[in-house]
Amino acid sequence: MPFTDAIEEAYERATGMEGGAPRDGYSMRSARRSINLLFADWANRGLNMWTYEERTQVLTQLDGEYDLGSDIVDVLEQVVQIPATGTGGPTRYNMSRVSISTQATRTNPLTTGRPVEVYYNRGTSTVTAHIWPLPDGAYTYTMVMWVLRRMDDAGAYTNTADMPFRFLPAFIAGLAFYIAQKRQPDNQALIDRLEADYEKTWLRAAEEDREKATLKITPRSSSYRVGA
16 A cells, blocks of 8 residues: 555544545655654564565674664574585574673683674664674684564655555554644544554554464473482
């Protein structure tokens, strides 16, 4: 759905008037700002699965810090990949994500080897990866990441929203709620109703937009010790 159609629908809900869409440039710019703030709210609410992407970062010998880009919200999983040797394909090893405390208190920060840990500094403009140990010269290592990218801003009004169709009801409900707060600040009953509708439709969409992989838990008998 183009943003123009979404804005028109949201304005009708926020004003209670059919055909109550904005007719001036400022109102359209105001609606676009609301869209971008709404998308920021979605990023804070949790994982939007359509924004999952696989990214790679080639690691340089003795370099432990890498700028991953300004469009990444967070990194979900990561592995370090060793290139193919002989007839075998590339091999991947797990990397553990560590806290700032672990990163800051290392007693041997300049150790070299195959990277096994990573700390992500989620700054105001970019995400920076700090890996440890520092890559040695044994292989050309590659860090393979599955990231949560930032949703595209509204941009031009004729653009199509960066979301699957199943989230359109939550998007329009949220936009109507945001617009009503600015256009009808004294109509608290309407604002409360639109907010409740937004939360309800968001929850419905979020419950469907989740990981559906099978979870299998197998107990390990070796983990138990039986006393005599």
